[in-house]
Amino acid sequence: MGGSELKYIQNAFDTNRISQYGSNIDEFENSLENYLGHNSFVTALSSGTAAIHLALRLLNVEKGDFVICQSFTFVATANPILYLKAVPVFVDSEDQTWNMCPDALEEAVKHCIQQGKKPKAIITVSLYGMPFMVDEILEISKKYEIPVIEDSAEALGSKYKNRLCGTFGDLAVISFNGNKIITTGGGGVLISKNKDLKNRALFLATQAKDSKEFYSHSELGYNYRMDNVAAGIGRGQLESLEDKVSQRRKNHDFYQELVGNNEDIDLFSAPNSDFFSNYWLNTVILKNDRSKEKLKNEFLLNNIETRYLWKPMHLQPLYKGYRFFGNNLCGTLFEAGLCLPSGSNLTDDCRTRISEVVQNKIY
Template sequence: MTKSKIWLSSPHMGGTELKYIHEAFDSNWVAPLGPNVTGFEQDLENYIGNNSFVGALSSGTAALHLGLILLDVKAGDEVICQSMTFSASANPIVYQGATPIFIDSELDTWNLCPNALETAIKDRISKGKKPKAIIAVHLYGMPYKIDEVRSIANKYEIPILEDSAEALGSTYNGQKCGTFGDISVLSFNGNKIITTSGGGAIVTKNIDLKNKAIFLATQARDNAPHYQHSEIGYNYRMSNICAGIGRGQMEILDDHIAKRRAMHDFYKNIFKENSAITVFSEPNENYFSNHWLSAITVNSSLNEGKSREDLRLLLETENIESRPLWKPMHLQPIFKDAPYYGGTISENLFDIGLCLPSGSNLTEEEKKRIKNVINIF
């Protein structure tokens, strides 16, 4: 008999989501506006703090796209982007007709390397193309090197578009991720720490920028009794139904974070005696990761030749999902001609890294199954 599937990161409902959905149905608020949308935005603003303004959108990708528009990125511009990330971080650059400039990772946080970042900026300026923006990502919930990246961005007067899609609840020096960028984004996709089934949000420090984002996200309709449009708009607003799911999810966000972090500790305990396997963890006490996904690296030379791929395939035979780390964007066929700065850190991590089941809803029996396979490996 086939064993039940253990997913990498599945949605986890808390129970109160239906209350908000029923309220939306009872009041006939099923459009991309309504009390749940407003309430969800307020819940997020209260949670991340730092005088932030939040606009709820249809996806994190939509938020990144609008963020680039608000930063005035246009056709022919260049935008710096972390190479080791999901493609949604980079694709909106191309939507705007701009060119992505990819940057290697550093080993402490697996995120944007400050040294490679500054090298790239200097080189692009020398070529007559000062980058228009920097997309910095908190990979798997781990904050990037906030101070170093911000210092470089300020030095060259380039705004940061902070991709906090994987990092809701993570902090650096006690400040919530999603509040470090000139503009920031969140994601509530089905596999994220909380979900609205699909969905995302744009975060700004300026109410006018939030209002501009919402204007663009609702087809850029001018203030007129008829339908009049002076700018290109998009259908990017979150629905009141999805926002209702989000309101229920916000009530259990901290519990989900605690359970994801417990899964990280679960793996640290399993691998504590194995010098060949390293669990991706915070570099120091200034970092607090939600550990959206727990990840490991496998040194096959210290592990009798057994690699990350051997473990992934073994887990697969037991119907347990695991996944290699994000394949760097500069290695993707679609971006093969894009400029790249740095060494081979992101490439090496991709070769030896594996994401393990990390859901906040994993049962004790499922954890036993995972541990048994790892022990066999």
């Protein structure tokens, strides 16, 4: 916690606004719009997944439509495609940012067009806080006139060429789940480019109630609005965002010093100065005989948790049979990689314990 969350939560109770109306929601959206800049219009929702679902609705994705999606991601990126009975087309990663490969993307686009259907959307991810290849992906988007949904669920505070993630896509998503760099306890936002799209998103997120004196519904809506208490947590969290980004990047500097000279371990890092990652999670690839299971077990014996990388969507039983374009780099990364302790509250004592395991057991 950042310290001021309770003040805004108390405001929700004092004003008897604890559901989906209240000043915290408005102020949270306004603060995010000011932070992001670039004519960003923010709609606060119950989850990042809900935001992706609404983004697809705003782009009129329907049953049978192709939606191109990055394979190397959490399942919440892809599931809303199935909510709408559309058809996911998965694309591999490139080796610099681990995000959507432009070459594989264009191959996928051409394939869909050959099938008689241009994709309705491209969902690209800024994985683990690392910005995607923005220029290359947007060039393809413009070339084929396919809108981009930018999944920046993990990338609040990250930048590409000094511009914040969440401002590049036609629509964008940020998550405030409990494990993200700041949280609302759960929740997310949809970022659009104009007021009309924001109003449309808000309409769909509040059960699509027609503007009448009685309850009238002409189309399908959802109960997706963020509540005023959660937004109060978000307001307090947002005040400490820059400190949390700094702390996460400090963790990366620690791991760089710890394993940077080890030929058997690659620390996932920004490819050049155009990319500014919040390093939401620090991840490593194990090479040669340094298997991920050996490293994971050594940490576990010392009561230090690590986790596997995301298992790519095209390798998930749920998505078996859907087309995949690329050379399975993301599958190789999954097989060899681990996520290391990366919380904003990682202490010097924690770093010492991690160092001891690496230096005594790994080197």
